[in-house]
Amino acid sequence: MDLKLTKETVPATEIIYEGLQEQSVELDYILPDYCPDIFRLVCCDASPVITEWAVSGDKLTYELRCDIHILYCGEDGITVQSVNQQRSFTRTAELGKSISSPEVKIVAKTGHVNFRAVNKRRIDFRGAVSVKISVAGEQQQEVISDAEGLNIQLKKVPVKYVSQRLNAVKNVHIEEEIELTSAQPDLLGIINCRCNVSDCETKLISGKLLAKGEADVELLYAGGNSDDMTIEPMSFSLGYSQIIDVDGLDDSFDCNIVPEVIRCDISITSGRDGDNRVLRCEAELRLCCRAVRTTTVMITEDAFSTEYPCNVEISNIKAEQIPLVYNENFRHSVRLTTSDDVPQNVYAMWSEPKNINAHIGDDGRSVVISGMLVYSMAAKDRTGSMIMPDREEAFEETIGLPDSIEGSEVTVDVKVRETSYDISAEGVLTAKADIALKMFVYSSDSIKAVTDIFVDDTSRKEREGDYAIKLYFGTENESVWDIAKRYSTSVSAVMEENELTGERLESGGMLLIPIVCLPDMGTI
Numbered sequence: 123m124d125l126k127l128t129k130e131t132v133p134a135t136e137i138i139y140e141g142l143q144e145q146s147v148e149l150d151y152i153l154p155d156y157c158p159d160i161f162r163l164v165c166c167d168a169s170p171v172i173t174e175w176a177v178s179g180d181k182l183t184y185e186l187r188c189d190i191h192i193l194y195c196g197e198d199g200i201t202v203q204s205v206n207q208q209r210s211f212t213r214t215a216e217l218g219k220s221i222s223s224p225e226v227k228i229v230a231k232t233g234h235v236n237f238r239a240v241n242k243r244r245i246d247f248r249g250a251v252s253v254k255i256s257v258a259g260e261q262q263q264e265v266i267s268d269a270e271g272l273n274i275q276l277k278k279v280p281v282k283y284v285s286q287r288l289n290a291v292k293n294v295h296i297e298e299e300i301e302l303t304s305a306q307p308d309l310l311g312i313i314n315c316r317c318n319v320s321d322c323e324t325k326l327i328s329g330k331l332l333a334k335g336e337a338d339v340e341l342l343y344a345g346g347n348s349d350d351m352t353i354e355p356m357s358f359s360l361g362y363s364q365i366i367d368v369d370g371l372d373d374s375f376d377c378n379i380v381p382e383v384i385r386c387d388i389s390i391t392s393g394r395d396g397d398n399r400v401l402r403c404e405a406e407l408r409l410c411c412r413a414v415r416t417t418t419v420m421i422t423e424d425a426f427s428t429e430y431p432c433n434v435e436i437s438n439i440k441a442e443q444i445p446l447v448y449n450e451n452f453r454h455s456v457r458l459t460t461s462d463d464v465p466q467n468v469y470a471m472w473s474e475p476k477n478i479n480a481h482i483g484d485d486g487r488s489v490v491i492s493g494m495l496v497y498s499m500a501a502k503d504r505t506g507s508m509i510m511p512d513r514e515e516a517f518e519e520t521i522g523l524p525d526s527i528e529g530s531e532v533t534v535d536v537k538v539r540e541t542s543y544d545i546s547a548e549g550v551l552t553a554k555a556d557i558a559l560k561m562f563v564y565s566s567d568s569i570k571a572v573t574d575i576f577v578d579d580t581s582r583k584e585r586e587g588d589y590a591i592k593l594y595f596g597t598e599n600e601s602v603w604d605i606a607k608r609y610s611t612s613v614s615a616v617m618e619e620n621e622l623t624g625e626r627l628e629s630g631g632m633l634l635i636p637i638v639c640l641p642d643m644g645t646i
Contacts, residue, residue, distance in 0.1 A: 128268035136261035149247035158196035159242040165510040170230035221259035265571040266422040277424040283441035285417035307345030317386035353469040375413040422572040435574040440566040461549025465501035475536040486528030492518040530565040
């Protein structure tokens with residue numbers, strides 16, 4: 123009887139490409155005629171975003187947009203003017219080989235930013251953006267799951283792994299008009315706008331994925347009139363509910379949706395009475411969906427034939443698991459200024475994370491997260507001028523976890539939920555940031571598995587002597603499989619002869635080992 127092998131394919135994520143690309147951003151801007159001359163530059167920020175990407179063959183192409191926002195004051199030194207410009211770039215990355223169903227992660231971050239007023243009508247901007255790229259594909263690994271014939275014996279173990287992945291991306295457009303309350307002054311101009319998205323709710327309906335969530339918008343605007351201008355904070359939420367088509371999705375999948383902000387544009391429109399009391403908000407979000415299904419199969423860890431010489435080919439395979447997700451919170455505090463430098467009035471304060479790094483702690487049960495928090499505020503100094511200073515503060519936080527994650531990979535999403543400030547009686551300005559952490563722990567169990575079996579059926583095994591039973595002194599916790607393999611018999615025969623109930627010996631002692639050429643007993 124020939125040897126018949128049954129094989130199982132175990133997929134695993136394989137990183138195809140990892141790289142970092144730099145993009146310089148330059149702007150030579152001349153003010154239009156309707157804008158006042160530059161008296162003093164207040165601040166400048168550049169926000170990069172990846173608007174779209176595509177993989178074709180062995181190339182990744184993506185679109186990078188950099189939103190440049192510059193504030194300056196006119197000759198009165200108080201009224202704030204805003205300059206908003208965009209720069210777009212198309213970049214490519216050579217992946218080295220073609221892949222199907224790639225998983226792409228692209229993160230753009232602002233590097234250095236320099237700006238200056240060349241003259242009263244001209245602004246020169248120079249900056250750089252770094253783009254971190256990771257592209258993963260699927261690696262197929264074939265292992266032996268079953269075999270029969272030639273008195274083959276198999277040692278099997280159950281393995282749970284991610285057997286199927288589904289990915290989908292959908293862009294969401296939100297448009298909404300917000301009217302000011304009677305207590306809020308008229309709109310003169312938008313000074314600053316920030317948009318953040320929180321985790322969304324997901325629900326499977328008839329094979330389609332429903333995503334429901336909110337985008338939180340915080341802005342500062344110049345209000346009142348040019349003679350008596352005030353700086354006003356404002357916040358509101360934009361809700362969305364979207365159906366995402368994911369081919370092949372059913373309730374056997376675990377789904378995760380990561381929302382991202384592509385753009386958030388705020389403009390001023392006239393109300394019913396012709397006054398500037400209505401904000402028009404246009405936001406675009408990207409919903410990145412990843413769904414995974416797990417499967418448990420029996421794979422062969424070792425094999426031998428009781429009758430014929432046998433060789434096995436063993437390889438290390440990776441069985442990818444569903445990522446573990448942990449949510450934690452912590453607070454960061456910092457003293458920003460002392461009494462001599464405390465602003466006359468603080469209109470608003472916010473903070474943003476920067477250069478975040480995460481690694482597993484030495485104990486294997488914690489995650490160490492470090493980076494920078496950039497504290498920003500809009501304020502009026504003691505001369506009455508508008509200022510928007512930034513302050514970078516380093517932080518490091520160790521988060522203990524209930525599970526061991528040694529050997530895993532960790533990514534973390536850091537978001538500032540709220541930033542508050544306090545001015546003490548001694549005139550010390552202190553800021554506090556409430557931070558929300560979402561940690562993803564990716565693990566792949568490394569397992570030794572039989573990938574091929576070679577049996578020489580042209581010759582039989584030679585035995586020492588002509589006997590049917592051999593005495594063997596076993597030790598506590600010794601593997602019954604190792605004993606059976608050593609004497610070319612079956613595990614079931616050893617267990618039956620010695621009335622054993624487990625795969626390992628509970629205690630040491632004498633065993634009876636049946637030494638016989640058994641009929642083909644198949645898998646044990």
